[in-house]
Every structure is written in structure tokens, then in C-alpha cells.
Amino acid sequence: MxxxxxxxxxxxxxxxxxxARLQDLRSDTADAFRVLGDQYGAEDVFTWPRTGAFAGFKFPKGSKPDEKLFRLMKKERLWIPRKTGAGKAIWPIIERLPQVAxxxxxxxxxxxxxxxxxxxxxxxxxxxxxxxxxxxxxxxxxxxxxxxxxxxxxxxxxxxxxxxxxxxxxxxxxxxxxxxxxxxxxxxxxxxxxxxxxxxxxxxxxx
Structure with missing residues (x-):
């Protein structure tokens, strides 16, 4: 057996x-993340597939964000705001964006x-x-x-x-x-x- x-x-x-409802919500959330990413010159924004939570920003090849604001997660090759200093102010904005299943x-x-x-x-x-x-x-x-x-x-x-x-x-x-x-x-x-x-x-x- x-x-x-x-x-x-x-x-x-x-x-x-x-x-269909979840897809519409995820599309709206993706648009909101994209607007946020545009403010910092990000090429794309990724979320975790299973939770819809923010995973990180992707910046254009050959360019780097302000490293006073962001740090690189080497495993995922994505940038996230730092938890301290100037980057800390970005996290409340991210946390206000909805997480869609x-x-x-x-x-x-x-x-x-x-x-x-x-x-x-x-x-x-x-x-x-x-x-x-x-x-x-x-x-x-x-x-x-x-x-x-x-x-x-x-x-x-x-x-x-x-x-x-x-x-x-x-x-x-x-x-x-x-x-x-x-x-x-x-x-x-x-x-x-x-x-x-x-x-x-x-x-x-x-x-």
C-alpha cells in the first residue's frame, strides 16, 4: 500500500x-508594495508565498540601495530595511500594509x-x-x-x-x-x- x-x-x-478574492487582494497589496519600492529605487518587491508577509526589495542589477537604510540578506539576495538608524522608520510603513494569504x-x-x-x-x-x-x-x-x-x-x-x-x-x-x-x-x-x-x-x- x-x-x-x-x-x-x-x-x-x-x-x-x-x-479570485485572494488574487485581487494580493494584486492590490503588490501595487502598494511597488509604490513603496519606487520611493527607494527598488526594481521589485517580494513577499513570502505562504504568508504574504514582506520578504524584501530587489534593486536593479549593478546598483545598491543606501546601505545606511538597507541591509542585504545574502541567502535570498534581497534587501530589507535596517532595524536601527534611519532604516527603522521604514518598518512601520511596511507593517501597515496588509498581508494576504x-x-x-x-x-x-x-x-x-x-x-x-x-x-x-x-x-x-x-x-x-x-x-x-x-x-x-x-x-x-x-x-x-x-x-x-x-x-x-x-x-x-x-x-x-x-x-x-x-x-x-x-x-x-x-x-x-x-x-x-x-x-x-x-x-x-x-x-x-x-x-x-x-x-x-x-x-x-x-x-
């Missing part, structure tokens, strides 16, 4: 609406939790993943880690769980059921459609 992935295709419903958090609406163990098997953990294409395409894919278990054993677990006598993280996850507005598909279908949707519009035109 080994872990495998179930794949789902989603084009409408509450989760897609939540993804990643679109993966929309999975919470359907009983799935990204980036934390959903299944643990042979010392490894697995979690659901979300990816896809936003407006105007609005096609999203979800992979959900899965194990085949004896249906009778799962049914007994659900009875024991309801009675408050047993809890098992794997069986809890395997009690999840697909929302009615989702479609289960094969991995090859996901890969094929993802490749087609990733092509520039002109590549799909035929003479």
Missing part, C-alpha cells in the same frame, strides 16, 4: 470565488489544509496542492494525497470517531469527500490541459 494522488478539476463554486488557503473551504501533513506514511508526510489559471481562464487543479484502505475499516473508524473513542489523522483525511462541483480527472488530463493553457494565445491558432 502506497500513497498516490487524486486529481480534481474546478472551474466554479465557492472555492474558485475565494481564489496565498490562494492555496482557499482549500480550507472544502476541508483540505495546504502545507501541513494530511497523510503520514512510512515517515513521510503529504498534503493537498492547488494550482491553475486565474481570470479570464478560471481553471484550477487540486491534487489530494490518498491511500486505499479497507472500506469496512474506514466506516468503523467513522463510527468510533463520532463516538469520541478514536482519532487517527490518516483516517480523518480519508473521510474527506469530493465537493459536488468538482470533477475527478486523471493525472495525464491535468498535465495535458495545463500544457495547453500555458501556451501563448497565438500558439493555439490554426491556419
Amino acid at each position: 502506497s500513497v498516490y494522488k487524486r486529481y480534481f478539476r474546478i472551474t466554479e463554486g465557492p472555492m474558485v470565488d475565494e481564489i 496565498p490562494v492555496e488557503n482557499a482549500l480550507h473551504l472544502v476541508g483540505l489544509t495546504p502545507n501541513v501533513p494530511s497523510l503520514v506514511h512510512h515517515g513521510r508526510w503529504y498534503s493537498p496542492q492547488l494550482w491553475g489559471f486565474g481570470s479570464p481562464i478560471n481553471v484550477w487543479f487540486v491534487s489530494v494525497p490518498w491511500l486505499d484502505v479497507d472500506p469496512a475499516e474506514l466506516a468503523q473508524y467513522q463510527i468510533d470517531r463520532a463516538a469520541g473513542t478514536h482519532y487517527d489523522g490518516n483516517f480523518e483525511h480519508l473521510s474527506w469527500s469530493m465537493p459536488k462541483d468538482w470533477f475527478e480527472v486523471k493525472e495525464w488530463q491535468v498535465l495535458k490541459e495545463s500544457e495547453e493553457l500555458s501556451k501563448p494565445a497565438g500558439d493555439n491558432l490554426r491556419e
Whole structure:
């Protein structure tokens, strides 16, 4: 018995609406960070994917910011304001900007939790993943880690769980059921459609 992935295709419903809301919020936040970066000559501003928190400024190649204001984080190759001196005054501005959750958090609406163990098997953990294409395409894919278990054993677990006598993280996850507005598909279908949707519009035109 080994872990495998179930794949789902989603084009409408509450989760897609939540993804769109989060994308709009992240876009607004990115614009606000960009305005702040422009004040100091930054080429781009990065946020941490999982939290939406400020990660650092990127400055044009060959140029450096005022090192009295900023210090370089060598691992990320990004600059952040110093915590002391003149740089200290920049942090309250950054902290007032909103932190927007990643679109993966929309999975919470359907009983799935990204980036934390959903299944643990042979010392490894697995979690659901979300990816896809936003407006105007609005096609999203979800992979959900899965194990085949004896249906009778799962049914007994659900009875024991309801009675408050047993809890098992794997069986809890395997009690999840697909929302009615989702479609289960094969991995090859996901890969094929993802490749087609990733092509520039002109590549799909035929003479």
C-alpha cells in the first residue's frame, strides 16, 4: 500500500470565488508594495508565498540601495530595511500594509489544509496542492494525497470517531469527500490541459 494522488478539476463554486478574492487582494497589496519600492529605487518587491508577509526589495542589477537604510540578506539576495538608524522608520510603513494569504488557503473551504501533513506514511508526510489559471481562464487543479484502505475499516473508524473513542489523522483525511462541483480527472488530463493553457494565445491558432 502506497500513497498516490487524486486529481480534481474546478472551474466554479465557492472555492474558485475565494481564489479570485485572494488574487485581487494580493494584486492590490503588490501595487502598494511597488509604490513603496519606487520611493527607494527598488526594481521589485517580494513577499513570502505562504504568508504574504514582506520578504524584501530587489534593486536593479549593478546598483545598491543606501546601505545606511538597507541591509542585504545574502541567502535570498534581497534587501530589507535596517532595524536601527534611519532604516527603522521604514518598518512601520511596511507593517501597515496588509498581508494576504496565498490562494492555496482557499482549500480550507472544502476541508483540505495546504502545507501541513494530511497523510503520514512510512515517515513521510503529504498534503493537498492547488494550482491553475486565474481570470479570464478560471481553471484550477487540486491534487489530494490518498491511500486505499479497507472500506469496512474506514466506516468503523467513522463510527468510533463520532463516538469520541478514536482519532487517527490518516483516517480523518480519508473521510474527506469530493465537493459536488468538482470533477475527478486523471493525472495525464491535468498535465495535458495545463500544457495547453500555458501556451501563448497565438500558439493555439490554426491556419
